Amino acid sequence: MTSETESKIKETGISTAELISHFREKCKLCGHHRIMHNEFGACEGVMNKPCTSGCDGFDPE
Secondary structure, X not given: OOHHHHHHXXXXXXXXXXXXXXXXXXXXXXXXXXXXEOOOOOEOOEOOEOOOOOOOOOOEO
């Protein structure tokens, strides 16, 4: 992790455990973990395979 990213995380007051738990949540539409979704909410797939679910938003379970 870059020092810039680490600094931003510290400024938010979010713990590493909270971040990990956030990104472990799965999308109800495609089933991929949240970390596979880009900044626009579209799933970019997992293991270099594109997501074909038509998922364009993230709804936590």
